[in-house]
Amino acid sequence: MRRVSRLSQVAVAVASLALAASACGKTSSEAAQEEGGKEQGSGASSSYKGKGIGLAYDIGGQGDQSFNDAAYAGYTKARKEFKIGGVDMEPGDGESSADKVQRLEQLANQGYNPVIGVGFAYAPAVEAAAKKFPKTTFGIIDDNTVKADNVAGIVFHDEQGSYLAGVAAAKASKAKHVGFVGGVDIPLIHKFEAGFVQGVKSVDPKIEIEKRYLSEKPEEGGFASPDKGQNAAGGQIEAGADVIYHAAGLSGQGVIQEAGSQKKWVIGVDSDQYKHKALAKYKQYILGSALKDIGGAVYDLTKSVVEGDPRTGERRYDLKSGRLGFSDSNPRYRAMKDVVAAVEKAKQDVISGKVKVRTAP
Incomplete structure (x- = not known):
């Protein structure tokens, strides 16, 4: 070891x-x-x-x-x-x-x-x-x-930040077809899926959503295998998705790489992935990230x-604590005024209690 x-x-x-x-x-x-x-x-x-x-x-x-x-x-x-x-x-x-x-x-x-x-x-x-x-x-x-x-x-x-990611994905999608890649099929990541799906459907219930988990257990590499993330993203893009949100840790680098290579939008997670040097080659396609201020x-x-x-x-x-949110570092995202406005409204609706975000799919 x-x-x-x-x-x-x-x-x-x-x-x-x-x-x-x-x-x-x-x-x-x-x-x-x-x-x-x-x-x-x-x-x-x-x-x-x-x-x-x-x-x-x-x-x-x-x-x-x-x-x-x-x-x-x-x-x-x-x-x-x-x-x-x-x-x-x-x-x-x-x-x-x-x-x-x-x-x-x-x-x-x-x-x-x-x-x-x-x-x-x-x-x-x-x-x-x-x-x-x-x-x-x-x-x-x-x-x-x-x-x-x-x-x-x-x-x-986590479901609240993912709800914002879902709203952003739905508003940015031209194909009306988006994707979610989870690292491991466990309750923690189910929260990300649940929030994302609810956010997407709040914009348009008819939008199609691809879903994929990379492994059943953490030790099987779901959080640590960029190749698994890349393959999953490739499959979702082939199926028609033009915006993909990942909650997959290190495997998410593969998701970002594949989406960026195919010039499709991708949404990061936890930190502002637009700012990470290792992902700079693909950053113009990182729509934003569901921030989790660990x-x-x-x-x-x-x-x-x-x-x-x-x-x-x-x-x-x-x-409400300010430790969750959605990043707006990408100038291309900021230029999409309707998307930005929708995400901000969704944020205020959650904070005020107008919207209750589900924690399970």
């Missing part, structure tokens, strides 16, 4: 070697060393005694241009603002829940606080580690099932810990 951890501070290099050795992996701190970084104590609160943030990525890892990269953005922002250290760690291929437990416990044991698992798959690991380290604050993204005084369950109304949630939790008042329990974000 290969597991990689990125160390963002020179001063933690020695500790990280011990961490990597015990976790059967290796470190990757060269970039941070070249920047000449040094671990610093927090200037925000004299009560904070932690070494910084411990961030454990989900399937796909950093560089997915989506879910994990959004978490990394919050990690870097918090480290810079609060002048604290940090370690961010990659998942191993085909790893077990025990591997995740070991990773989180190593981070907590070395003094990182908070320790955050990026993705619902960390739930058993967070529960186990939180019991062993009651003085450490743990966070988990996309799960609220772990009930402990030192755990923050960070969840989003980075903001990571920042919020870290801020609360650094300031000595950890925000634990369920932490829920919706459109």
Whole structure:
């Protein structure tokens, strides 16, 4: 099993070697060393005694241009603002829940606080580690099932952002035929599908919708296989779809690549994928992205810990909170005034309660 951890501070290099050795992996701190970084104590609160943030990525890892990269953005922002250290760690291929437990416990044991698992798959690991380290604050993204005084369950109304994506897709489609690609056939991704379909049908009930899930289980590669995403998008375009929305993590890069190559609209997810350099070749075809500010949630939790008042329990974000939305970075999108107006109206309708978005297909 290969597991990689990125160390963002020179001063933690020695500790990280011990961490990597015990976790059967290796470190990757060269970039941070070249920047000449040094671990610093927090200037925000004299009560904070932690070494910084411990961030454990989900399937796909950093560089997915989506879910994990959004978490990394919050990690870097918090480290810079609060002048604290940090370690961010990659998942191993085909790893077990025990591997995740070991990773989180190593981070907590070395003094990182908070320790955050990026993705619902960390739930058993967070529960186990939180019991062993009651003085450490743990966070988990996309799960609220772990009930402990030192755990923050960070969840989003993904269906609301997806509803906006559906409205945008329906308004932009000339073929009256759109597509949805989900990474894994699980309840979390069903929320994305449900919101998207409702948004499309709110514009025109007659629009045809292609739907495809890339795998039944996360370990089968649905979130980490761009080739699967590319094949799915190709099939939907062949069937007639001219706008495709993906909720597929790293696999979504394949969706974007295929749609862009065929000059069809594609809608990204989680982070503003129009701005990602790795997708620059296709960005003119990225209509927008259903934003999910995971980075903001990571920042919020870290801020609360650094300031000595950890925000634990369920932490829920919706459109009204400002942590969900639809990006408008693409000038081609902004030029489509009717689409922009429809998306904005849909957003206000959801925030006001006029529209209730379903969470299941």
